[in-house]
Amino acid sequence: MAAMQIPPETFLIDRKSVLPLQVQLRRQIVLAVHERRLQPGERMPSSRALATHLGVGRITVTQAYGDLVATDYLSARGRSGYFVSDRVEDLADDPAPAPPLARFDWAARLDGRNLAARRKDRPTDWRSYPFPFLYGQTDDRLIxxxxxxxxxxxxxxxxxxxxxxxxxxxxxxxxxxxxxxxxxxxxxxxxxxxxxxxxxxxxxxxxxxxxxxxxxxxxxxxxxxxxxxxxxxxxxxxxxxxxxxxxxxxxxxxxxxxxxxxxxxxxxxxxxxxxxxxxxxxxxxxxxxxxxxxxxxxxxxxxxxxxxxxxxxxxxxxxxxxxxxxxxxxxxxxxxxxxxxxxxxxxxxxxxxxxxxxxxxxxxxxxxxxxxxxxxxxxxxxDRQLKRMREAYAERRQVTAAALDRHGLDKGTPVGRGGSSFWLRVPTGLDSDVLARTLKPQGVLIEPGRPFFRGGEAGAAFYRLAYSSIAAQEIDEGIARIARTCRTLAAD
Known part of the structure; x- marks a missing residue:
């Protein structure tokens, strides 16, 4: 009996995933083998057919198949193509669950000081925000x-x-x-x-x-x-x-x-x-x-x-x-x-x-x-990259200063020697944590001032506005949103 042909539609690619396409494909095949959705001896889609279905280069599929041959998930049979390997060990049925044991008491062994010290005000998905005035990151176009x-x-x-x-x-x-x-x-x-x-x-x-x-x-x-x-x-x-x-x-x-x-x-x-x-x-x-x-x-x-x-x-x-x-x-x-x-x-x-x-x-x-x-x-x-960064940051600093002035926000201490951020005071009576939380749904990220002070409360009056990770053309609109939000919060 001829080996069953696995249709290309069995596999999908997530274009939004951070994982490379080849890695995604390998993981899908490995998981399908372990879950027994792909059986030993079954024929994989041709590299051309699968590449066409997924909308990727044929070399992506070929390299994924080659890696799986090397790890014995697939086997290559000359001109016949790639097959699910018969050397993949059968997964034993899950044994009957063992009687439950009391969970180990990690809370008694850990004092939590490391978690308590960790900052929680810096989102890892900052790239998804259109106005990331976030320090410590950079514009990939400058690299x-x-x-x-x-x-x-x-x-x-x-x-x-x-x-x-x-x-x-x-x-x-x-x-x-x-x-x-x-x-x-x-x-x-x-x-x-x-x-x-x-x-x-x-x-x-x-x-x-x-x-x-x-x-x-x-x-x-x-x-x-x-x-x-x-x-x-x-x-x-x-x-x-x-x-x-x-x-x-x-x-x-x-x-x-x-x-x-x-x-x-x-x-x-x-x-x-x-x-x-x-x-x-x-x-x-x-x-x-x-x-x-x-x-x-x-x-x-x-x-x-x-x-x-x-x-x-x-x-x-x-x-x-x-x-x-x-x-x-x-x-x-x-x-x-x-x-x-x-x-x-x-x-x-x-x-x-x-x-x-x-x-x-x-x-x-x-x-x-x-x-x-x-x-x-x-x-x-x-040195060439530094020159490009200095020129870009100098421009962004000027744009930021002009926007702060235009929208009536504090410009901080006038220091023009360098750096990639402004240290600003919020309008009287506002809290920078509240300002940051209110701006976030509007696509604007700022850094509240509390983490910069030992006691924290003194930092409620300040925030840091960085321009290293935001394009110059986006700065004015981002600052306009900050100014409008400050006025709204002050009026409440």
Missing amino acids: DLAAWRECAVRALGRRDFGALSHDQYDGDDPELVDFIIRHLLPRRGIKARPEEVLLTMGAQNALWLICAILLGRGETLAMEEPGYPGLHEILATLRANLVPVPIDQDGLPPEAVPEGVSVVFTSPSHQCPTNRTMPRARREALLGMAAARGFVVIEDDYEFEISFSGATSPALKAMDRSGAVIYIGSFSKSVFPGLRLGYIVADPAFVAEARALRGMMLRHPPGHVQRTMAYFLSLGHY
Whole structure:
């Protein structure tokens, strides 16, 4: 008897799914085999017929079939086509259910501090909103995808295969470290040796490593208020002592740092979230105080690459003569957020400690990502992409400022040196959380201010409006909706 022909209509493709078409097809076939809807010996649709039915390229079907042959779900019989393999093991009937047991009491083993620290105000489906004024994401049109693909393919060549395939234990890609030392750090005035650099999985991972090492024995950290929410999350899980230091027009005032702190966190280039820049005299004062009192300074060189008005001030690390500064850099904003690659520059003794801790947790960032990034830097793609981003952000900043003025909204502190966002005050009497919730059904995303403050309530009067992930032509309408909503809420 001839083998039964499976009709192409058996299979469907979801065009809205994030899964590649080939993966969708493979999963459908595997599931159908396990559920016994496809039986051993049955003939699959021809690749041409199935491709025509699904509206995909024939190579998509052919590759899916080839992968399933390799895993013994299908078998190829010369010119006869593809068949459900008779080597697929029969699935045994489900056994009778065992008598129920009491569920393990995980609530008694977990204190929930990690979940409590996690931010819940950043939707993962932000791309579906027409007006995403959301910080930390980027416009895909600004990313040089072709250049990144070229570098990734180059990194997969035989010359580099050892750097990708071998467990480097706690080591880093020497080519990437060398480029950071010779080309990136000098732009910030920093001189470093390889033993002073550690690669991390982004700035958040760098901060966690630093805090886990420095704040594990009841030490106190002083940080800017408002300040970086990611650090609030880390400190909540470590249960470290935190002293918020209110900023002024020039960022963190050193004279306000209290006695007895062991660590001070600051983002002097573009303060998070206000974009204020710490002047040189204040930087020197902070470094002098660190040397005299013996506290560590964590410098998050936040968005230093996104500067619109010439050279930025030198990094604190460049001015540091005592070695008290731990410098954090990241490629998340300058390349793309999903890259999750950053670096620490610090005294060799601290880097050795951080390297050991990182090694216990994740060994090192993936070798392929490191080597691809090394090529992206060395071939000039990084600088070209930065130039494109700076030009786009400068335009969007001007458009945003003009729209805020036109629609009668607060424009925040006039800081025009760079960055990718505005820090704004809501109209008197409004709550930024309520404003954000009301705007969301209208397709507008903003960041309420509470996560940037230790106590939270002070943040009700503020919100952050970012322009990195929204096209310039959409900004005015988005801000018009914010202004109308503010007026409606104020009238209620």
